Amino acid sequence: MARTERESELLAITLQLLQKHGYEGLTVDEVAAIAHASKATVYRRWPTKAELVLAAFIEGVSEDAEPPETGSLREDLIVIGDLVCAQTRQHAGTMRAVLGEVSRNAALSEAMQRQLVDQRRRMMRKVFKQAIDRGEVRAGDVDSELWDLLPGYLIFRAVVQNRPATRRTVRALVDDVILPSLIR
């Protein structure tokens, strides 16, 4: 997936226009015009507008952050929460724009899940494993069904509610909900 400079430029322009106009408002003509490229140059790489947009979205959003290692589960969760907050605050519009296409295109949907969900899942797993290793919580206490409650609710707030969570929200969520549910 090594991008040429040209490809990265096209994706960057696409992402920018996507944030500006939304999925419907984005036009391939405008992407090409701004890049001083031919439409054929765009379509040669991404055969539909939807794939172009998804590629731009993935390129722009996925920053492979390392899982935190603060030595405390609470601190780790808060770091993750704040990170998700910042990310979703920045990319909420883009995510909304892309979501509409996800329903109808299995490839897009899968790519999106892999890029966004799996990355976060790995991070959460590692943090919990560290906490178990440290003896902070018992292994059985972590319900695998709800591992993404923290990022999930934060994303819901930003993307669906259009009311992004604050640092206060993150702390309330971790202290009053997540932690009590583990060390019950």
Add this chain to the structure above:
Amino acid sequence: MARTERESELLAITLQLLQKHGYEGLTVDEVAAIAHASKATVYRRWPTKAELVLAAFIEGVSEDAEPPETGSLREDLIVIGDLVCAQTRQHAGTMRAVLGEVSRNAALSEAMQRQLVDQRRRMMRKVFKQAIDRGEVRAGDVDSELWDLLPGYLIFRAVVQNRPATRRTVRALVDDVILPSLIR
């Protein structure tokens, strides 16, 4: 917001085609043709395709369900959770389609919030109030910031993750997370 029969018919057709073709695939011409209506008849009421779709979505989704009164907070929450599950399972595609427009149109955004969020908020408030009146939980235990954690996470699962929650998920969420956070 009293709908005439004609309006309801148009919205019903729109919702049906929306679920069938998605937002992009839906055409106002087809809506009009199926309803044996003129395009002008549609555009007179909803001046753009986006507003038509949002109206159809709201009409289709907002079934003013009464808050449950099972006599137990746990049962009430599970009823609500199952209801949200069923609703989102049915309308996830439509919600994704509509979300893209929400970014760009404050009126749509507000309408969506009022219709969907406020309705749920009222339901949750009433259920908690009943529980407080019964002495199940103390008033201070209910953090108003997180009142929508239950529906929010369920919606996240359906809309963003495309992996709708099950009845098991709802029960785990209520028993292992929500309730412990209240009676801590």
Add this chain to the structure above:
Amino acid sequence: MARTERESELLAITLQLLQKHGYEGLTVDEVAAIAHASKATVYRRWPTKAELVLAAFIEGVSEDAEPPETGSLREDLIVIGDLVCAQTRQHAGTMRAVLGEVSRNAALSEAMQRQLVDQRRRMMRKVFKQAIDRGEVRAGDVDSELWDLLPGYLIFRAVVQNRPATRRTVRALVDDVILPSLIR
């Protein structure tokens, strides 16, 4: 064909809008709106836009002028020529607007001919008859095929050429062309 006041008002408005916007640019809605009338009120009297326009045209254009009796054929012809000049100068736009419809509607075509052509034909006939009676020209010299050469050319200039004839044109036509062709 006794017009009520309401009918005359509608036709006057129609004629005015016809001159302003042309046939295509004229809308029945606008006629009705200006007259504070319902469209049904218009359509009850003239079942199509074309018939409304033709009626307005006839009403507005046909002024039944009396044939001149100056005692001299030359003077009579010049009076007629000047009259036609004035009429066509005023109604050229309207005539152009109406002509397009004439091709396609036999009734309109016939009505237009009767109103405009026959009226002039009668006038010319009478003038020539008077000249014959006075002995100015011999009966055989008047070629019935070309009786409308004078008004015809003047109308051509105004309607087709968009270059209305002047009083000088009329005199040249009468003195240098029409009269020489008669008293040859």
Add this chain to the structure above:
Amino acid sequence: MARTERESELLAITLQLLQKHGYEGLTVDEVAAIAHASKATVYRRWPTKAELVLAAFIEGVSEDAEPPETGSLREDLIVIGDLVCAQTRQHAGTMRAVLGEVSRNAALSEAMQRQLVDQRRRMMRKVFKQAIDRGEVRAGDVDSELWDLLPGYLIFRAVVQNRPATRRTVRALVDDVILPSLIR
């Protein structure tokens, strides 16, 4: 004004449909459909229906005929008259359709004048000049104001009267009116 093949094809189809349905009955969609062309392809060249129709009319009508050189003014005039008769007989409906637009569009009006009038004017001038050179008429006898009396009256008959002139009419006009006015 070099037309591509595509453009000529579109204009030919337009002219054909124009004669078939008239101006109002002609639709750009049908032109495009018959030509297997996109509407955008039509509108790229002629930005409105009116301009398309005028272009088709000019293309169809302006056959750059050479001025006749029969060696006799009378014969030259009759050739021209018969030519105008044939042309107007064929294109009367189209001319009527186009005239309505002429009022409202100076560019169209000018184009029409240049294409149709100037062409004929050149022809008449040349024919008269030849006659003067031959000594048939004296230079002063040709009144420049009325040079278009012959074609003008013939066009009037076809377009306004809807009663096209015959070969007999042409001969009467030339022999009894035009020539007498010159050699008076």
Add this chain to the structure above:
DNA sequence: TCATAAGCGAGACGGTACGTCGTGTCTTACG
């Protein structure tokens, strides 16, 4: 005096053309 009707203003409606614009394909000419 009142009701039954007839005409009216207002404007929604079905149908359909207009002119615009975006997608994805394709051609041409340049480097």
Add this chain to the structure above:
DNA sequence: CGTAAGACACGACGTACCGTCTCGCTTATGA
């Protein structure tokens, strides 16, 4: 050969107009 430029077929969008229709309101006559 890849590219920039942009024409092209297709088809949806949103607007506007025609001619029909329904709805109340007014007025005008006849019982």
